[in-house]
Amino acid sequence: MQPLFDSDSNLVGWLKTGEHVFDTDLNWVAYIQGGHAWSTNSGNWLGPVVQKNCLDQSGKPVAWSPDGGISGMPRPARPARPARPARPARPARPARPARPARPATPAGGWSSLSFREWVSQ
Template sequence: MISIFDRDSNLIAWLDNSARHLFDTDMNWLAYVSGRQLWSAQTGNWLGPLQGTTLLDQAGRPVGWHPGDGVGSSVRPARPTRAARMARPARPARPARPARPATPAGGWSSMTFPGWCGQ
């Protein structure tokens, strides 16, 4: 499992090693990845791109990151066509908390992680 942290280095989510499913800290399934895009497991709505292990919002700004991959942003991505829903995966285990990252070029997303997930 790949731990995902917010701008303050708080553990907010886990990405499975195959980078196909995103879980919250209670191991509830939040999102799935299709075509390097993240989709809400609850609504099927597009959340934003997955850049390496960085979760981006729809404006291309980071919402979550992993210390092994660093943190970055991108230009505003084009909205993809809706992805097919995935089956619910098994639940994972928990990692240690990393040091706080530097602010990425373009800044952090103004969205909170729960707000991003609830789109």
């Protein structure tokens, strides 16, 4: 599992690459299908997940992992809603990662949404 940080380098969640997004309490908050994140509560499209970056619907980063470079993208097309996968088993709690240095602002800027707002859409 990869740690996810916000624009201020605060730990906001965990990414099981290509599959799921968990919050810091390891609650399943999003699933990933076709390179896009979908809310587990509403089923709504949250935005693309590209190189371990969780992007909003306008293509701006909401959360990032130190293992992938931080970048945004032009506004993506809305994908078709996929079938919801089965709830995954709760993962073991990973060790708390070291806080990375605050990153430079990506081209196009950061999303105006917090991680919690993003997963609550």
